[in-house]
Amino acid sequence: MKNVVEIYDREAASYDQRYVKPIHIVEDRIIADMINARYTEGDHVFDIGCGTGHVITITDIPKEDYAGFDISPGMVEVARKKFPGHVFKIVDVRDIGWNLGSAPNLMLAVFGQANYLGLEYFVHALNRMPETKFLAVLYSGIDNPDCEYTKEYQTIYSPEEIRASFSTIGRSVSISGLSHPHHGISDPDELFKDQISKLEDLNESKYFIIRG
Ligand SMILES: C[S@@+](CC[C@H](N)C(=O)[O-])C[C@H]1O[C@@H](n2cnc3c(N)ncnc32)[C@H](O)[C@@H]1O
Numbered sequence: 001m002k003n004v005v006e007i008y009d010r011e012a013a014s015y016d017q018r019y020v021k022p023i024h025i026v027e028d029r030i031i032a033d034m035i036n037a038r039y040t041e042g043d044h045v046f047d048i049g050c051g052t053g054h055v056i057t058i059t060d061i062p063k064e065d066y067a068g069f070d071i072s073p074g075m076v077e078v079a080r081k082k083f084p085g086h087v088f089k090i091v092d093v094r095d096i097g098w099n100l101g102s103a104p105n106l107m108l109a110v111f112g113q114a115n116y117l118g119l120e121y122f123v124h125a126l127n128r129m130p131e132t133k134f135l136a137v138l139y140s141g142i143d144n145p146d147c148e149y150t151k152e153y154q155t156i157y158s159p160e161e162i163r164a165s166f167s168t169i170g171r172s173v174s175i176s177g178l179s180h181p182h183h184g185i186s187d188p189d190e191l192f193k194d195q196i197s198k199l200e201d202l203n204e205s206k207y208f209i210i211r212g
Pocket of ligand 1: 004008049052053054055069070075091109110111112113116
């Protein structure tokens with residue numbers, strides 16, 4: 001993990017600027033709607049691989065209900081500057097025992113976290129929290145300039161492998177395919193409709209959104 005830490009520490013100051021194109025705004029809107037639909041006021045939310053606190057920016061989760069965890073001190077430093085009232089912890093989430101006094105009600109792993117950790121680990125953690133809702137956004141393995149710079153640290157899973165992995169702990173998941181290649185659409189509302197219409201199609205999508 002040392003190298004992932006080095007990469008994200010280096011990227012931290014400019015990380016937010018990478019993701020400001022219309023397609024990123026549309027991806028965020030789709031993910032935010034799904035997270036908000038899973039969140040209930042008073043839920044205890046764990047955001048693993050929280051980075052610079054992107055989930056806080058895009059969702060309605062208040063600081064009282066939120067805790068962010070990230071292995072990169074640089075990313076957490078940016079998050080703390082942006083959101084001084086929120087709780088963030090610098091930790092390799094694989095070192096969390098998950099024998100927690102009170103489990104989170106909702107676990108978020110947005111943009112690649114399960115690819116870095118390995119799905120097996122992610123599933124193992126969730127197995128300790130059978131009541132915990134979750135939403136994860138995984139890289140699908142399709143060429144994606146947005147995550148190219150950490151490619152060698154990602155493990156890529158097919159939808160079949162994802163389903164099989166969760167079935168080992170008796171949990172069924174819904175998988176959506178986010179962000180198909182698009183051509184010539186510049187209006188974010190049109191782009192949003194276009195992308196929403198393709199969520200069921202897992203082929204050629206840049207990300208898989210897993211909900212359970
Ligand atoms: C692509 S960024 C996503 C950040 C944020 N969730 C977002 O949506 O912008 C992936 C984050 O996962 C963190 N990460 C990778 N492996 C980790 C681990 N084992 N424990 C904690 N954080 C980790 C990285 O430091 C990085 O901040």
